[in-house]
Amino acid sequence: MNSAVYLCLILLGLCTTIQGHHLEGHDDNTSANALKIYTYTAQFAVTLYKELSAASPGKNVFFSPLSISAIFSLLSLGAKSTTHTQILEGLSFNLSAIQEKEIHQSFHDIFSVLTRRDSQIQLDIGQALFLKEDKKPLQKFLDDIHGFYDAEILPTKFQEPAEAEKQINDYVEKKTHGKIVKLVNSLQEDTELVLVNYMFFKGNWKKPFDPQQTTERDFFVDQEKTVKVPMMHRMGWFYYYFDPELSCTVLQLDYNGTATAFFVLPERGKEKELEQSLSTCVLNKWAVHVSRHTANVYIPKFNISTSYDLKEPLIKLGIRDVFSDHADLTGFTGQPLKVTKVNHKAVLTVDEKGTEAAAATAVEAMPMSLPPTLEFNHPFMVLLYNTVTNSTLFIGKIVDPTEQ
Template sequence: MKITFYLSLLLAGFHTVAHTQLPPSDHSGHDPNDPKHHIHHGGEAIACLKLVPSNADFAFQLFREVTQEAPNKNIFFSPVSISSAFAMLALGARSATQSQILEGLAFNITEIQEEEIHEGFQNLIHMLNHPEGGVQLNMGNAIFVTEKLKLLKKFSDDAKALYQLEAFTTDFNKPTEAEKQINDYIERKTHGKITNLVKDMDPQTVMLLASFVFFKGSWEKPFKPELTEEREFFVDAETTVKVPMMHQMGRFDFYFDEDLSCTVVRLHYNGSATAFLVLPGKGKMKRLEQTLDKETIQKWSDHLFQSSMNLYFPRFSISGSYEISNTLRKMGIVDVFTNQADLSGITGTSELKVSKVVHKACLDVDEKGTEAAAATAVEIMPVALPPTIEFSHPFLMLIFDRDTNSTLFIGKIVNPTITS
C-alpha cells in the first residue's frame, strides 16, 4: 500500500494589490517582452519568458475548470503558486508521473526541456521575491517530512537551489502538533493572512508540501475614503446587496470588447503591479469565463486607451479555499494521486502518492492599500461629465506581474459581501 504524501498548496494574503504584468501597452513605456527591460535582473527574465505561454495556458484552463465546478460562487486563487509547487514536485517524479505533471502544467515537453522549466521557475521565484519598489511580494515552498523518511540529497539540493525550498522534520503521529507547526509557518510567511491552512490531517501522512505567495501594495492613485458610499450590487436577478462602493473621477486605461461584451479597466499600483477589472454585460459572464485566454488578455492590453470616467468599484475582502485534486485530474495529472505514482526521486522509495492538494488565497481591496503616496497630482477634467462605469454586478479581477509576465491571481467576484 502506498504511503500517503499530503501535498498542500498555499497561497498567501493579498492586500489591495497584486503584483502585475501585462503585455506591451504598459503605462511605463516599457515593452515587458523586451529583454532590455529586465537588465537589472541580470538576464533572468529570458529564462522566465520561456514559461510565459504555458503558465498562462495553465492559469486560464484551471480558471475554466474551477468556474465550472462552482458557477455561482466567488473564486480567488493564484495560478503561479500552484504551478510552481507542482513543477517542484516534478523534480522528484519519474516516468509517466513526471510527464503527466509537466503536460498538465501545459508544457509541451517536446519543445521545452525539463531543465529549462526548472531554470525558468528558479528565476521566476527569484524575481518575484525581489520586486521593484512599492510592493512587498514573497514566494516560496516548504516541505515537512516525517523523521522516518529522508529526502534524497539530489532532490533536497535541487529543490533548495531552484525553488527556495525549506525542509522541516515533523511528527505526523501527533497530528495536532504537526498542524500547528505547519500552520504557524504559513501564517508567519503570509504575514498573518493565511491561517489554519491544514486541518483534520490524516495520521498516515508522511510528507507535506506547502507553497505560498504573499503580496502587499498600494494603489498608484488611491481612492478617497470620504467618497466611498453604500450602493447596490446586483448579485443576480433575485439578489441585491449593499456594498461600500469606492469612487474616483479621472483618466483610466479603458477598453470595451465588443466580441465578449465586456468593459475592461486597468488600474495601476505603486511599483510594477497592475490589475485588470473586467465587467461583462449582464448575462455574458459564462461566455467570458469559457473563452478567457492569454490571447484575449493580449488583445485587451494592446487596445487599452486613456479615457475620462467616473469609476465606482467595491471595497471588499474575499478568500478562496480549494481541494483541487479532482480538478488537476481533469487536466491530466492523474497517476500522482494513485498507486501508480512514481515519486521515487524525492526519498528513494516508490511507496509515495499525493493524497490531497489544498490551496487557499485571500484578497483585500480598499481605498489606499498600505501607503498613501505623498505626492499630489491635479487632473484637469473636461467640463462635460464623463461616463460612469460602476462595478455593480459580478466581475473578474486579474492581477499580473510585469517583470515576469506572470498571472499571479485570478478572481471572480460574484458577491463582494461574502468573504469566503
C-alpha cells in the first residue's frame, strides 16, 4: 500500500495597477530557457481555468497556474513510468517538443527572474518538502530539487499530527507574511510527505487611483442579484481593446516594475461564450491589440480568497495515477508513495494604493471630447503577468466582489 503525500499550494496576490507593455516583452538579461515554457504554461492556465470555472458556477475563481505547474513539475522529479508522463503531459507539456531537463531549467530561470531583489514589485516564491523523520530522500532527488527548485526539505513528526500541522502552518504563515494561517488540518498519522509551494505578490500601480474618487456603486452579479461595492475611478489615458469577435473589453493596467494585469469585461450574456473561446491565441491577440486611448474607468475595490482541492480537476486533465495505488513516486525515497490531497489557496486584494512617492494623482492632458466609460460592474476576468518571462502569475474571474 502506498503511503500518503499531501500537496499544498499557497498564493497571495496583493494588487494595484495601469498602462504599458505587451506580454511578449522581455529584457536582454532574460535566459532563453525562461521563455521556452511560456506556451505550455499558458495553455495549462487556460485549461485549468475552464475546469475550475465549470466546477464552481456563480463563484469567484482565482489561482496561480505558475505555482501549480511548478510544484507538480517538482513532483515529477520523484515520479517514474506512467505517473511521470501523466504529470508532465497533464501540465500541457509536449514531451516530443521539449526535453524534461529544459522544463525544470526553465522554472529555475523564471524564479530567478521573478525573485530579483532590485524589482519594484515584491514577489516571494518558494517550495518546501516536509518529510517524515525516518525517511531519507534519494541523493539524485535531493540534487535535482536543490539544483532546479532550491527547495527545502524539513524533517517532520507526522506520527504526531498536531505537532506536524503546527510546524507546517507556522512555516506557511511566516513565508506569506501572515496572510495564510492554518493551511493544513486533519493530517493523518500515515502521512509521510507534504509538499508546499507559496507565492507572495505585492505591487503598486504606476498611476494609483485617488481614494477620494472611490464611491459606492452597483455591481450586477447576475440577473437576480445586485450588490453595492466601493468602485475606484479614474479618468485618463489607458491601454484597452474591444474584441468584436468575443464581445468583450480588455483593459491593461500596469504595475511599477515588471508586472501587468488584464481586466476582461464581457458584454452581459456573453460570459460563457468568452470562457468557451478562451485560448492562448486569444490571450496573445489581446496583448497585441490593446492601444492607448482616453477612458473613464471604474473598477471595484475588493478582497477575495479562494481555496481548492485540485485532485478532481487534475484527474480530469489526465494526472490520474499519482492519486491512486498505481502511483510510482519511488524517485523520492525509493519507497511507495501516493498523493492524497492537493490544497491550493489564493488571496487577491485590489485597491487604490500606489507608492509613497506617487501619492499625488498626476494631471493628464486629455481631449475635450468626453471619453468612453469602462465600468467593471458585472462579472469579469483578471489575469496577472510577469512581462519579462511571460509567466501567468494569476488568473481568475470575479463574479461577486463582496464574497470573501
